[in-house]
Amino acid sequence: xxDDRANNLDVLSRRVNWKSTQMRARVRxxxxxxxxxxxxxxxxxxxxxxxxxxxxxxxxxxxxxxxMQTSIEIDIAFDPTLLPxxxxxxxxxxxxxxxxxxxxxxxxxxxAEFPNVSGRRDIIQLTRMLSSGARAQLRQVILKDPSVxxxxxxxxxxxxxxxxxxxxxxxxxxxxEENRKLQDKELAWLGRFQQxxxxxxSFHSRFITGGDSREPELVGVRGAITGSALTLLVTLLTAxxxxxxxxxxxxxxAPRNRFTDIIEVNINxxxxxxxxxxxxxxLAFFLGFMGMARSAPLVGGLTLALLTLPTIIISAxxxxxxxxxxxxxxxxxxxxxxxxxxFHHVVPLAMPGIMTGTIIGMARALGESAPLLMxxxxxxxxxxxxxxxxxxxxxPVQIYLWADSxxxxxxxxxSAAIMVLLFFLISMNGLAxxxxxRFERKW
Amino acid sequence: MNQHILRTYDDELMEVRSVVVxxxxxxxxxxxxxxxxxxxxxxxxxxxxxxxxxxLDALEVQAENTVIGVFARRAPVADDLREVVSALKITTxxxxxxxxxxxxxxxxxxxxxxxxxxxxxxxxDDMATHAHEMIQDVMDAxxxxxxxxxxxxxxxxxxxDNMYNAAxxxxxARMMEAPExxxxxxxxxxxxKNLERIGDQATNVAEQVHYAIMGExxxxxxxxxxxxxxxxxxxx
Amino acid sequence: xxxxxxxxxxxVGAQPKMSIRDVHVRYGETHAVKGINLDLYQDNVTALxxxxxxxxxxxxxxxxxxxxxxxxxxxxxxxxLDGEDIYAKEIDVxxxxxxxxxxxxxxxxxxxSVYDNVAYGPRIHGLATDRDALDEIVEASLEKAGLWHxxxxxxxxxxxxxxxxxxxxxxxxRAIAVNPEVILMDEPCSSLDPIATARVEAxxxxxxxxxxxxxxxxxxQQAARVSQKTVFFHLGEMIxxxxxxxxxxxxxxxxxxxxxxxxxG
Numbered sequence: 001x002x003d004d005r006a007n008n009l010d011v012l013s014r015r016v017n018w019k020s021t022q023m024r025a026r027v028r029x030x031x032x033x034x035x036x037x038x039x040x041x042x043x044x045x046x047x048x049x050x051x052x053x054x055x056x057x058x059x060x061x062x063x064x065x066x067x068m069q070t071s072i073e074i075d076i077a078f079d080p081t082l083l084p085x086x087x088x089x090x091x092x093x094x095x096x097x098x099x100x101x102x103x104x105x106x107x108x109x110x111x112a113e114f115p116n117v118s119g120r121r122d123i124i125q126l127t128r129m130l131s132s133g134a135r136a137q138l139r140q141v142i143l144k145d146p147s148v149x150x151x152x153x154x155x156x157x158x159x160x161x162x163x164x165x166x167x168x169x170x171x172x173x174x175x176x177e178e179n180r181k182l183q184d185k186e187l188a189w190l191g192r193f194q195q196x197x198x199x200x201x202s203f204h205s206r207f208i209t210g211g212d213s214r215e216p217e218l219v220g221v222r223g224a225i226t227g228s229a230l231t232l233l234v235t236l237l238t239a240x241x242x243x244x245x246x247x248x249x250x251x252x253x254a255p256r257n258r259f260t261d262i263i264e265v266n267i268n269x270x271x272x273x274x275x276x277x278x279x280x281x282x283l284a285f286f287l288g289f290m291g292m293a294r295s296a297p298l299v300g301g302l303t304l305a306l307l308t309l310p311t312i313i314i315s316a317x318x319x320x321x322x323x324x325x326x327x328x329x330x331x332x333x334x335x336x337x338x339x340x341x342x343f344h345h346v347v348p349l350a351m352p353g354i355m356t357g358t359i360i361g362m363a364r365a366l367g368e369s370a371p372l373l374m375x376x377x378x379x380x381x382x383x384x385x386x387x388x389x390x391x392x393x394x395x396p397v398q399i400y401l402w403a404d405s406x407x408x409x410x411x412x413x414x415s416a417a418i419m420v421l422l423f424f425l426i427s428m429n430g431l432a433x434x435x436x437x438r439f440e441r442k443w
Numbered sequence: 444m445n446q447h448i449l450r451t452y453d454d455e456l457m458e459v460r461s462v463v464v465x466x467x468x469x470x471x472x473x474x475x476x477x478x479x480x481x482x483x484x485x486x487x488x489x490x491x492x493x494x495x496x497x498x499l500d501a502l503e504v505q506a507e508n509t510v511i512g513v514f515a516r517r518a519p520v521a522d523d524l525r526e527v528v529s530a531l532k533i534t535t536x537x538x539x540x541x542x543x544x545x546x547x548x549x550x551x552x553x554x555x556x557x558x559x560x561x562x563x564x565x566x567x568d569d570m571a572t573h574a575h576e577m578i579q580d581v582m583d584a585x586x587x588x589x590x591x592x593x594x595x596x597x598x599x600x601x602x603x604d605n606m607y608n609a610a611x612x613x614x615x616a617r618m619m620e621a622p623e624x625x626x627x628x629x630x631x632x633x634x635x636k637n638l639e640r641i642g643d644q645a646t647n648v649a650e651q652v653h654y655a656i657m658g659e660x661x662x663x664x665x666x667x668x669x670x671x672x673x674x675x676x677x678x679x
Numbered sequence: 680x681x682x683x684x685x686x687x688x689x690x691v692g693a694q695p696k697m698s699i700r701d702v703h704v705r706y707g708e709t710h711a712v713k714g715i716n717l718d719l720y721q722d723n724v725t726a727l728x729x730x731x732x733x734x735x736x737x738x739x740x741x742x743x744x745x746x747x748x749x750x751x752x753x754x755x756x757x758x759x760l761d762g763e764d765i766y767a768k769e770i771d772v773x774x775x776x777x778x779x780x781x782x783x784x785x786x787x788x789x790x791x792s793v794y795d796n797v798a799y800g801p802r803i804h805g806l807a808t809d810r811d812a813l814d815e816i817v818e819a820s821l822e823k824a825g826l827w828h829x830x831x832x833x834x835x836x837x838x839x840x841x842x843x844x845x846x847x848x849x850x851x852x853r854a855i856a857v858n859p860e861v862i863l864m865d866e867p868c869s870s871l872d873p874i875a876t877a878r879v880e881a882x883x884x885x886x887x888x889x890x891x892x893x894x895x896x897x898x899x900q901q902a903a904r905v906s907q908k909t910v911f912f913h914l915g916e917m918i919x920x921x922x923x924x925x926x927x928x929x930x931x932x933x934x935x936x937x938x939x940x941x942x943x944g
Contacts, residue, residue, distance in 0.1 A: 256750055326787035330850070332745065333781035334800040334857060335773045344799075345789060445942040452941070518900060520927045521936045658929025 059415045059422070066416025069204035069217055070164040071156040072130065072193050076109045076138065078149045086146035097142060102135035103127070106157075114189060122185070129186060131158035133218040156200070161216040161409035163190055167201055170408060181408070207416065211382045212398065216409030219402070221420050223384045227297055227377070227392030228366060228424075234301020234388055235308055235365050240358055242305075243312030244347075247354070250313070251320040252342045271310035278307045279374030287375060294376040295391040303371050308361040315357020319350040352439035359432040363425050369396035395421045444522065455513050456523065459530045460585075462506040466537040467582035467648075469499050471575055473544035474641060478571040481551035481563055481634070489555070492548040499541035506534040525658060529651035533585070536644045536651070540578065543637040543644075550630045561627045564617075566610045570638040573603050577645040581652060590656045596649040597661055603642035610635040695759075696721045696861060696891040697742060697779075702756035704737050706749070711737045713915040714756070719861070724883060724892045726902035726923065729912035730938065735895045738912075739863050742893065743779035744772050760861070777804055780854035784866040786846030788838030788853070793830050796838040796849055797821060800857035816856055824852035825882055844875025848882060855886070862886065864894040868901060880905050899939050903927045911935045 017023065082105055084096030110126050111117065117126055131137075134157045141155055142148060162181045165171045177184050193199045210220025254260045282303030286292045292299050323346045331341045347354075372378070377393050378401065385392035393401070395417065402414040447453045473495050480489035510531045513519055519527050554561075577596050584592035614635065618628045650661045695718035704712035712734040719725050727735040737746070744765060746752045757764045765775050777800065788796050797817045800806075807813035817834075821827040826848045830841070838849055847867055854862055864883070868876040883892060883905045896902050902909055902923065909926040911919045911934070919926065919935045930936045937944030 324787070326783060326785050327789060329745070329781075329783055330787040330789060330853075331799075332748070333743070333776060333783070334803070334853065335776035336799075336803055337773055338748075340803055344803075349790065445937050445944050448941050448943060520899065520903070520939050521930050523940045524928055 059418050061415075062412050063415030063417075063419045065168050065170075066412035066414075066419075067204060067207055068168070068201050069206070070159040070167040070199060070201050072159050072163070073154050073198040073200070074106075074109050074113065074130075074157050075152055076105060076155045077112065077152040078142065079105060079108065080150045083142065083149050086149050093146065094143060097139055100139075102138045105138060106130060106134055114192075117189075125183070125186060126189065129160055129163050129189060131160050131217045132215055133158055133213075158217050159199070161407055164217055165408050166190065167199065168412075170412075207413075211384050212380060212393070212401075213382060214380075216405070216407050216413050219410075219413055221395065221398065221417050223381060224393055224395045224398035224417070225420070225424075226384050227300075227381075228394040230297035230385060230388050230392060231300040231304060231372075231377075231394055232362055232366060234298055235304040236358070236362060238302060239305035239308045239312055239361070243309050243358070244316055244354060246309075247313050247316035247320060248342055248347060251317050252346060253338065267310050267313050271314060274370075275307055275368055276370040276374065278303055279371030281306060282371060283374045293389050293391075295379050295381070295393075296377075296389045297385060297392050298388040299375050300372050300377050300392070300394065301388070303375055304365040304368060307368060307371060308365050311361035311364065312354075312358050315360070316350070316354040319353025319357065320346055322353060323349045352436050355439075356432045356436045359428050359435070363428040363432075366394075366424060366428065367396055367421070369394070369400055372397055373400075395424070449517075452513075452517055452523075455509060455517070456526060459506060459509050459513070459527060462502055462509065463530050463533055463537070464582060464586060466499060466502045466506070466534055466541075467578060467585070469495065469502070470537045470540040470544065471578040471582070473499070473541055474547075474571065474575050474578065477544045477547040477551065478568065480548055481554070482568070484551065484555040486552055486555055489548040489552045493545050496541045496545040499538055503534045503538045506530060522655075522658075525655045529655040533648050533651050536647050540641050540644045543641045546637050547634050550634055554627055554630050557627060557630075561624055561631075564610065564613060564631060566606060566613060567631065567635055567638065570603060570606045570610060570635060570642075573599070573606065574638050574641045574645065577603065577642055581645050581648045584649065585652045588656050590653050593649040593652040593656070594661070597646050597653070600642050600646040603639060607635055607639035607642075693720055693722075695719060696761065698757075698759040698762075699738070699742075700757045700759065702738065702741065702754065702758060704734070704741060704746070704755075705751075705753045706737075707751040711915055712741070715917050717910060717917065717920065719891050719893055720908075721860075721891050722888050723908050724887045724894060724906040725908045725910065726906035727893065727895045727910050727912060728897075728899055728902045728939070729918075731897075733912040734915040735910075735912045736865055739865055739893060739895050742861065742863055743776045743781055745776075745781065747772060774804075777857045778859055779861040779863060780857065780859035782847070782850050782854055782862065782864045782867050784869050786843055786850055786870065788841070788846050788849050790837060790839050792835045793821075793838050793841070793849060794834040797853050797856045800853060804857055806857065820852040820856040821849075823855055823886070824848045825878070825885070826852055842875070844871050844878055847871060847875070847879055851879070851882060851886075855890070859890060861891045861893065864892065866896055867894065869897065876901070899927075911938065913938070 083100050084093055086093065088096065107123060107127055110130075111123065114126060117123060137157055138155065141153075159167070162171065163186075166173060166182055166187070171181055173180070173182075173187060182190075190199065204217075206218065207220050209222050210218065211223035213219045250260065250264065282299060286299045286302055287294060327345050327349065328341055331345050336344065372394055378397050379391060379393065380401070381391050381393050383390070399414055399417045399421065402410045402417060447456075473492055476488055476492040476495070479485065480492060510527045513523075513527050517523070577599055580592060580599075581596045583589070584596060611632065614628050614632045618625050621628075653659075653661050697719040699715050699717040699719075702712060702715045703710065715734075715738060727739060729735050740746045741754055741758060742765075746754065754766060758766060760775070760778065763770070765779075789799065791799070794817055797820050798807075798813050801813060801816050807816055818827060818831075821830060826845060829845060830836075830849075838846065841849060851862075851867075867883075868879050871879065880901065883894065886892060887905075887907075894902070894905060906923045909921065909923045910917060911926065911930075911932070913934050919930060919932045921931070926935065927939065930939065934944055936942070
């Protein structure tokens with residue numbers, strides 16, 4: 001070795017004084033920077049967690065009471081003069097029952113409870129303490145047991161949303177009369193029921209099993225859940241096979257050239273397109289061009305399929321690309337055709353990843369409202385949809401509609417619906433995580 | 444030849460080579476010393492030469508250890524393999540040369556201590572000079588990695604053999620002339636034989652050098668010597 | 680190459696299993712293999728050695744057309760299997776790969792059971808008519824690969840749960856299950872420990888004679904241990920071909936010597 005080089009190497013043989021003041025200071029600075037970074041990272045996590053906690057807390061606090069509803073027990077005299085003959089054959093009986101004046105039955109019952117209330121306005125006010133669903137409730141009671149006709153029976157009747165809000169403490173009875181929804185005399189009537197322990201707040205199954213309504217105490221999410229389920233079914237059935245086929249083709253078979261590069265870039269860009277644009281596309285193509293039914297899960301599902309397709313393709317491609325090349329080599333080396341390589345080995349191994357991606361795409365579709373607004377799934381629909389061509393709405397749109405409603409009681413209904421939506425989203429993500437951990441292969 | 448990427452490997456091969464070269468030098472020196480002791484009947488020098496053989500033995504052990512180490516740790520192949528294998532064999536051969544020189548020294552002591560000193564036949568001196576040159580040349584060939592030089596040494600063995608045959612006849616004639624001196628002459632005969640064997644070993648070394656360099660064996664090295672022996676016995 | 684010519688004369692009478700004639704391989708601009716002529720014999724293990732990027736693996740992958748899927752890879756010249764050009768149009772690459780099996784650098788069993796790993800090849804080629812015949816093939820292959828006694832009680836275990844050396848022998852069993860004529864091995868022991876390596880080498884020894892085996896290896900000692908013929912590649916060219924003993928004692932080419940002795944060159 002030349003002397004020059006030897007001299008240069010001497011630099012490395014100089015001993016470093018690790019205990020010098022500068023070194024100590026340097027170490028201290030390093031530790032300090034380290035601590036600072038950890039602290040800021042930790043506080044970022046805490047702040048994010050607090051936001052999430054606040055959001056969830058707020059929704060749960062508002063929404064939990066949405067699952068409860070106030071009922072009042074009222075003695076109803078099932079006046080045979082107002083009601084059809086129970087001896088009629090069932091279909092005639094129920095038809096006649098539908099025409100019977102339940103309102104009058106209720107009014108009579110209430111007037112019997114409060115004999116000193118008189119005057120048309122007061123009586124109307126009195127009946128308004130009960131939900132407008134009370135008539136249907138009575139009809140149900142009679143239909144279930146026609147023998148009640150002619151007797152008097154204590155029946156739990158849904159209270160109106162305002163009474164309900166008072167019971168839940170959402171309407172402050174302390175403010176002056178003109179500033180609150182319920183007048184003093186209504187509170188007095190309610191007070192009498194309360195004294196007699198006839199007002200109860202209990203779990204309201206109708207919220208889960210019922211369809212939409214104008215009355216907050218009568219609303220239910222079943223229509224929206226069914227709509228969402230039908231829509232997602234359509235989305236899944238279209239987006240998954242198409243996305244999977246596209247991903248397999250692009251990853252395993254497509255030649256690498258300018259054309260496939262363009263497709264790849266476009267798929268990636270498509271994933272970033274605002275969802276409302278897909279709504280416009282659905283509106284123009286499925287409704288305008290194809291002339292399909294408005295507001296229907298079929299169109300909604302197809303539109304959401306467009307939206308989910310890039311997500312599914314991208315995640316499926318990633319999952320397929322993550323299958324080690326050695327597996328492909330092994331299969332090819334044994335003489336498997338490209339098709340056999342893909343379907344015997346690569347796709348089964350990529351399936352957990354593909355499913356995870358699909359479920360996450362589905363979860364995104366479940367939470368999507370904007371494109372569905374464009375294709376008319378925002379209509380007020382009371383009935384639970386029975387098929388993919390029935391008018392329907394979906395959970396996020398339902399939430400949007402309720403959030404838009406003026407009644408005080410819709411606030412809690414909105415939050416409760418959000419809880420339902422979150423439940424489904426978290427379940428789907430949980431399923432994705434479970435699938436990934438259950439089927440993930442190690443090699 | 445290019446250096447090894449691993450420098451210590453080169454160092455070890457260099458060590459083996461330097462031991463071999465030192466042994467070659469020692470053997471040549473031992474031969475020269477023993478011949479001088481014989482010429483001048485110098486008992487001290489003869490004794491010194493006998494002792495020098497121990498150094499040669501020690502060097503052989505050292506070379507052996509280094510070579511075994513190279514085998515164990517470097518798993519030598521190709522030129523390196525041939526290099527260390529032939530080094531192992533060459534050291535044994537040189538050690539044998541040392542033994543022959545030691546034998547000459549021992550016989551010179553016997554001659555010096557014996558009665559009726561007879562002067563050494565000049566032909567033995569010529570043989571010794573020739574054998575000495577062969578050792579030096581083969582070591583030169585080893586150092587310079589000269590295959591042609593090695594072949595040249597190998598070819599010169601025939602001349603030494605001829606000289607030995609001449610010396611054999613000469614000594615045999617002297618023995619017949621003066622049967623009372625037969626003891627001394629038999630020593631000289633054995634010395635001539637030793638010199639011839641030293642030449643053989645130098646030839647063997649040349650073969651090894653050639654193999655180390657070229658990777659192929661010099662053929663039919665031994666046949667020639669057998670032929671000469673047969674001739675001699677037939678003559679007898 | 681003169682060396683090849685010499686060897687062709689030495690093996691007069693034996694018909695080469697595979698003949699490589701003036702093969703050039705290009706990856707786009709890169710000229711990876713430059714005019715190789717080489718014969719591979721049925722009863723020989725041929726080792727391909729040389730520094731990384733010398734084209735030995737590329738050439739190996741040409742022998743069963745594993746390079747086909749690489750887009751800008753082009754192969755010129757001819758490669759004959761029993762006198763038939765494997766790059767000819769009428770050759771079915773799927774059948775070719777059954778006849779010329781391959782074992783890879785990293786043991787790559789399918790994440791399926793040991794049984795299914797071995798049975799996969801016979802299944803896709805329809806080599807077994809019923810379940811019993813398939814069982815027989817699987818057992819014979821595992822037996823031949825020296826793995827049967829180690830795995831016979833856990834044929835339903837995942838192939839990936841075996842040890843590295845067992846996995847590699849499973850891959851060899853998988854390759855011989857389709858009854859190949861040539862087995863290509865691309866650094867089959869590079870991820871194995873010395874004991875597992877020795878087992879695989881013993882297996883290669885065992886299999887030699889039944890199959891023409893071509894092995895690419897970075898371990899020169901391995902090439903020396905398992906092969907009868909050695910080929911040294913450098914920068915896409917075949918520098919030297921010869922008997923393994925000759926290559927490892929007295930290589931004729933300086934570049935071969937520098938490479939195998941670990942010299943700067």
